[in-house]
Amino acid sequence: ADSGELLIFTGYRVQHDDSRGPAKGGIRYHQEVNLDEVRSLASLMTWKTAVVDIPFGGAKGGITCDPTTMSQGEIERMTRKFVQKIHEFIGPDKDIPAPDVNTNAQIMAWMMDEYSKFHGFCPAVVTGKPVQLHGSLGREEATGRGTAIIAEEFLKSQGKSIRGTTF
Numbered sequence: 001a002d003s004g005e006l007l008i009f010t011g012y013r014v015q016h017d018d019s020r021g022p023a024k025g026g027i028r029y030h031q032e033v034n035l036d037e038v039r040s041l042a043s044l045m046t047w048k049t050a051v052v053d054i055p056f057g058g059a060k061g062g063i064t065c066d067p068t069t070m071s072q073g074e075i076e077r078m079t080r081k082f083v084q085k086i087h088e089f090i091g092p093d094k095d096i097p098a099p100d101v102n103t104n105a106q107i108m109a110w111m112m113d114e115y116s117k118f119h120g121f122c123p124a125v126v127t128g129k130p131v132q133l134h135g136s137l138g139r140e141e142a143t144g145r146g147t148a149i150i151a152e153e154f155l156k157s158q159g160k161s162i163r164g165t166t167f
Contacts, residue, residue: 020056026098038061083115
């Protein structure tokens with residue numbers, strides 16, 4: 001902690017399946033993260049990638065913590081220590097972490113930077129990092145945009161209008 005107190009956190013990374021390609025899935029920081037939740041979400045990621053036919057398997061991870069009570073420095077140190085513990089199990093050909101609950105582009109940048117200390121510069125190790133660090137344009141808006149497209153398509157199928165336009 002910033003106070004000098006030693007804090008201990010429990011972190012998880014579950015790789016459910018990699019038969020279709022490298023595992024892929026989010027990292028969440030939340031006080032209720034536990035192994036059963038992470039296992040379950042990793043299996044859902046396997047199905048999610050298979051249903052949309054992309055060449056990834058499923059994974060998920062997280063740290064049991066309450067980031068709302070932590071400083072940026074504490075979150076950074078925790079993130080970097082987590083990567084130090086899992087760096088051998090992740091990578092562009094093994095498992096690609098992504099942001100999830102209470103994680104963001106900054107956390108993904110720290111993860112990429114820490115991983116790179118062990119394996120050399122490697123932006124492909126995580127998704128969701130800032131555009132300046134080889135992140136993807138539009139990633140922040142992607143989920144909302146997808147939701148809007150689905151809603152619009154549903155309304156079209158019902159003969160309803162959206163924004164004053166009848167479909």
